[in-house]
Amino acid sequence: MPETFPTKPEVARPTMIDVARRAGVGLGTVSRVVNGGHGVRDETAQRVRAAIDELGFQRNEVARALRPGKKSTSLALVLGDLTNPFYATIAKSSLEVAGQSGFAVVLGSVDEDPEGEKRAIQELVSRQVAGLMIVPDQGDHAFLQGAGVPVVFVDRPATGIDADIVMVDNEGGGKLATDHLLAQGHERIAILLAPSYYTIGRRLRGFRRAHRAAGIDVDESLVIQLPEGNAEAAEKATREVMLRADPPTAIFASTNFLTEGVLRALGELGQEPAVVGFDDFRLADMLPTPVTVVASDIAELGRSAARLLLDRASGADTRPPQRIVLPCGLIERGSGERPPRSAGERNPR
Amino acid sequence: MPETFPTKPEVARPTMIDVARRAGVGLGTVSRVVNGGHGVRDETAQRVRAAIDELGFQRNEVARALRPGKKSTSLALVLGDLTNPFYATIAKSSLEVAGQSGFAVVLGSVDEDPEGEKRAIQELVSRQVAGLMIVPDQGDHAFLQGAGVPVVFVDRPATGIDADIVMVDNEGGGKLATDHLLAQGHERIAILLAPSYYTIGRRLRGFRRAHRAAGIDVDESLVIQLPEGNAEAAEKATREVMLRADPPTAIFASTNFLTEGVLRALGELGQEPAVVGFDDFRLADMLPTPVTVVASDIAELGRSAARLLLDRASGADTRPPQRIVLPCGLIERGSGERPPRSAGERNPR
């Protein structure tokens, strides 16, 4: 164990001036050496670099960001629950891209309410971030208009402002899932909807479009709007719908958490309608019946957002607001390939 | 849709001087109003507040952090793979605590190599964060000695520096899991070890201690050190060990990802030794055989770390480096309660 100093927090970090003094040169010279070192005699540069090493000097990024006109080298990321693998994946992948360009990522604290989101965003803006990546809540985002910072919305658009947006093909994914179930012969498909307005709405549109294309009417009593987006709500709703006189033969769960709740309920009921979920999740292939899902490359969602934002922040990209849509694919694992069974055939409780 | 301005990024945000001019007061007065507004006549304060609203002024946190002696209002968080729910939980919970105190959390880009971690940390330090929360990699962290920033290590200690540390009772957890298996009558228990040095080592110690206490020898061929910490490595190792002439009757998987790999292999082999995992994970209760795990309150890990760091940063806490250890509990779900079966009884492939 090396020598341990008893808590010595007040060791002021050396500044450029310290380095200049140490090397016996002027401030400007140090600055030039630090940023590329053009126009400095080799010998002088050597001395400066030596002083830097000896003092353990590190450029102060905060002061640097104060420089007239320039922005900081950090991006902000505002999203919901990091505990949701979906968001965690976005965080991770955007972080990677930002890091490669020397940018840090600041996470705002994200409460549930839209008011909290606005507060968090303004906090971040006041920290002079170079750009914002936002997975927006429902509230109006017009207040970002004059923020003077480029914004990229992730996963869903926001109202009140026209900015870049990176998302997945929700409607296409909804149609894909539904087509798949219809192709197995299902005609009574329930869809469970989380209370998010945009993405879920699109998935529902895909659901309806698939039915229309197949010439089958949607039973509106099977379009189930949940009060909350968690597994518990889905579990409860699944139990209810499966205990009806005429239960569905298939279920389309519109988010990963809902899928979990559906499976939990079905496990308890001992019933086995076909199930397709939206968004893949860890262990989906290891459940008693491996789960068929519609999925997209979430990591790419985060990477695209970060790349786009970095280009906007640097001024390299001045195109009008872009709209990047990533495709969805179907991953067949078993639960979505079950054939329809009539009510009489199903196992009793 | 509201009026949309075609990309107008060069709208300089208003400064305190702008507010001062607008309100017809001095700069200092504005500053006073912004920070609490003590010692300012009500009427003047009103005018200032009005000007602030009209201009949409927001305090520049960057400039604020430049103030002599003062630190910024952001903490840094350095950790591994956010895609691992374990890390994601730490991030979320520490973020919540920090946010409640008006602190933002900056995530450093985290590559795998220890060199990358050092770079990331120095990046963060150069951003003048008020404190660092680090889930350290193996490398030496002595370079943090003179950083002049409080540091809290999370989940495992680091070498080369004596700082606060918040972790779980790894050894106790290891013993708990092993005791449980021994209590079922298992005498040949395999343990799968991820290549992380500290936590895993402690869990192994608990494993050995439990054996010693029970008066049972550890078969060293069942102490399996994996080359990597992912599910694939665990899957491979499990397959190999279960196909031996004298396979174990129980397996202790030392991390959540390893547990996953173990179960995957067992599913393919059609064998059912008892299994206990370290750290709980989503869907553990929904697998074909619900998984028994040793778990601790990971969210509390993050919260404690953030709280401790905030107190250090504010100077409110000047105690010598603390060592907070959270307890582990056993969650019995089925896989860990299977009795031992002799090799002859196990199902053929």
Added chain:
DNA sequence: CTGTTAGCGCGTTCAA
């Protein structure tokens, strides 16, 4: 009570 001023650490002029 309120206005003014001096830095904080750095990059960028402008001279020398």
Added chain:
DNA sequence: TTGAACGCGCTAACAG
């Protein structure tokens, strides 16, 4: 090639 001086936005210390 190098040094000195100014300003970024803000707070604290000092006058008035």
